[in-house]
Amino acid sequence: MLFAVGGRWDIAVAAWIFPVLLLRFTRLSRAWSGALWIWLAHLGAAVFWVQESALGLNTVVLAGAVALAALQTLPFLADRLLTDRLPAAPAALVFPAGVAAAEFLITLVSPFGTAYGSLAVTQHADLPLLQVVSVTGPWGIGFLIGYAASTVNGIWDRPAWRDGLVCIAVLLSVLLAGGARSAFFPPHGATVRIAGVSPSRTVTERLQDTLARFADGPGGIAAAPVTAVRPAMTAVEDDLLAATRREAAAGAKIVIWPENAVRTQEAQESAAIAAARAQARRSGVYLEIGVRVYSTTAPAHGRDEALLIDPHGTVLWTYQKAHPIPGSERFTPGDGQVPVVRTPYGRLANVICYDADFPDLMRTRADIMLVPAHDWKEYGAAHTDKAVLAAVEGGYSLIRQDAEGVSAAYDGQGHVLATADYFATGRQTMVADVPVHGGTTVYDRVADTFAWLCLAGLGVLTVTALVRPRRPVGR
Template sequence: MSDSTTKPEPDATERPEPAPRHGDGDTGHSLSPERRRYLWLALGLLLQLFAVGGRWDLALTAWGFQIFLLRFLRTGRPLTGLPLVWLVGVAGGLFWVVQLAVPLTFLTVIGVLSLASGCLVPFAVDRFVSPRLGSLGRLLAFPAALTATAFLLGTYNPFGTAYGLLAVTQHANLALLQVLSVAGPYAATFLIGVVATAANHLWERGISWRSARYAFAVAALLGLVIVGGQARIAFAPASTAPTVRVAGVNPTKATLAEAERLLGTDIGDHEAVSRADPAVVRATADAISAQLFADTRKAARAGAKIVLWSENAQRLRSADEPAFLAKAGELARQEGIYLNLAVNVYLPDAPYGRDQTVLLGPDGEVLWTYQKRHPIPGLESYKPGKGPAPVVETPYGRVSNVICYDADFPAMMRVDADIMLVPGGDWPEMGRIHTQMASLRAIENGYALVRQDFNGSSQAFDHQGNVLAQQDTTPGDNEPWIVDVPTRGTTTLYRMTGDVFAWLCGAATIAAIGFAVRRSRSRG
């Protein structure tokens, strides 16, 4: 079979399954071609279930599931194959929901179905477009479309990159992930996609020097990425920078239980709280403040210069906010610290609150007030904020802040900062994974990242993604958590250029579709 790129390959929508080759492992007792196809589909499904960015991910499965799904699609009719691949995507999304205990609401189901539909686009491109592009186009069309689709979904859908970002599955492979500092979070998606098409190229043609050249090229690219990433880790360590002691503080479960006893209702029920006696709500807020202030003072006296609270650590009425900020400012002034408060402000006669942070300087003055930009769709009713991530110059470098789910939107995390503070609020199944997701932002942008998580996993990372310290906060009775964090980040190419690589993949996909349509018409 010719491997030349100058002659068009047969249209895959019309081509029957290739004759059995040595690479297919056929024997006289092998499965029929049709049954073998469904074996590939089953393997693709099984592997994808452990490559969705969940608690039970296995890094290698992310590199394998698309190989089998492509093989299934390329050897059968697309009008029957694509709906089945879509169902595989739906199954993966639902499995992600179940293992992370995400509430199964109507909006969650719609989100899973929509994301599965979006993720079908690269497979449709591979099935209908790439056969008209020659061998090189067949190698690159799928990974380019896969990258472009991941970028568009991660940027413009309300769930961000919380689900479906393949780089998350590789969180333990820091050498590989250093490529994110160059090309962004979707670079890993491209690499995984091109491995899938290279493997299928070999599968279709059998193993020979001529057919293996693309596989060798892809292996060389992957090796270059890993060796380059390892060199970055070895020769540009973050440990040479001066450090500052940062502390994280959570409200304890005992404190919150006492607050709810005083209030007589769930402290998260904004509508009920808005109807409660203001004096009772004020007493509830004071009970929470007492513990948070005491732990903040303890952390400061242990050497912390920056203290951050977990998301919605304090809850109070908007009318009581000025008095609370005055007390917190006095605490920051007495201890000489930067204090990043995380406050849920109850609004009068409203079924929602204001999820915000307030940074107080060592003089007690307010340096920023930031409102969460991305409330979780279907789970949080906060009114979204509008401003960018704030940045403040301090003796410990440029300090910035977002809140929890905001970190699942890579574009808003491209901030010129040395330390990124991320107050979070999760639940046990989600906490560790959500913090690992946030760690990618540190590599992409070259800053240290500290995520203080309520009922999950608090962790700090340097600009290469190394874990500096961590604390399991699910017991609910944790002491203040203290970590030494580098005060100087680094400038990354991704932070300067943004998602140029992803946009180029999108442009290449559109060009490939246009070329394929033109070639199809010329042949017609």
């Protein structure tokens, strides 16, 4: 289970194995004592994920882990309490419906989105399987993994190979359909050259050293003398502007900077934006810039923004990050209204980093989704890997430029168009030729219908089980 938590040490097949064994344990245990152990197992996995991702275990994160573990335990408890009261076929659906429903509920009631608790993210490299999320959302993969676990345990209890053949047929059908989608309906048509640029490590580290001198954090940075912080901030801005000129000269039509690429005191923000506007106008590019504004206004002390500037130097949108990382980030959140503008290169849209972990926010009719991000070494690659799900769900290309992590460009079927690792080079630049026409997916049209059906189905199965007599099972 520890190798299927959505972290940097994930092994895809582990996500298919551990539910089989945990479900076996609960079916051989007393209902409530077994549920307690399953809850402890999920809590341990959550703590492991926090530690391997170097998130830092604080009160908020621990409370979230306790609550998420309880939700993840419910499918096992439902299977233990209901399956003995149901015919074999509907009984096999209790656990998979419970898994999909629990994953969906996590995104509704917690501030963590799909960052933790989604089995789909462990399968990010399996493109044939991944295509199912364009119909069901990420909940479809959790359902299939749960269905496989339930079927194996059903055969373990009472050999019924017909059930196994049905399960295999379902899984093969999903894989064949996904493979056919990639083979026969690949993204095609015109492309646009997009460059993602991050500041060099030298100027980045100099700025980090400068900001670290202010022990009281954003508030202290906001109140600091301009001469104490502005030179280091300006060096980063100049580096980004130079990189933008270079990539525009090489043919890029869209340039994206990462989250918090520009760090500026509130009084200096307009000057920093003016420099970016002038560069976009001179280079004739659409320029997306990430800006961290330090304000003396408590308690947030600032904003986390992304601005899109057109080739005329006009600011087309100013988007504020809607989902601060719980227990880690402190700034004024935005309203979650995803901006979309029409350009010669299709409909461009934008969210910031952690926002992409919330499927409802990512259901946007766009052709290209720009995602400026800022991670860290232990989590950058895993976080970028997860972003591929949003691209397939929405049918659009997704460009994730990560300040201190792994950047990647995906098309609407999840193919990797380009990637760059900040820690593998002194200057991170990623260039990709990206399709300018996205596609409308079933999931985009029906939203979370599949997840709601799983919730409703679990309710129907529960009522059915309660009104039926318990059938004897030899355990």
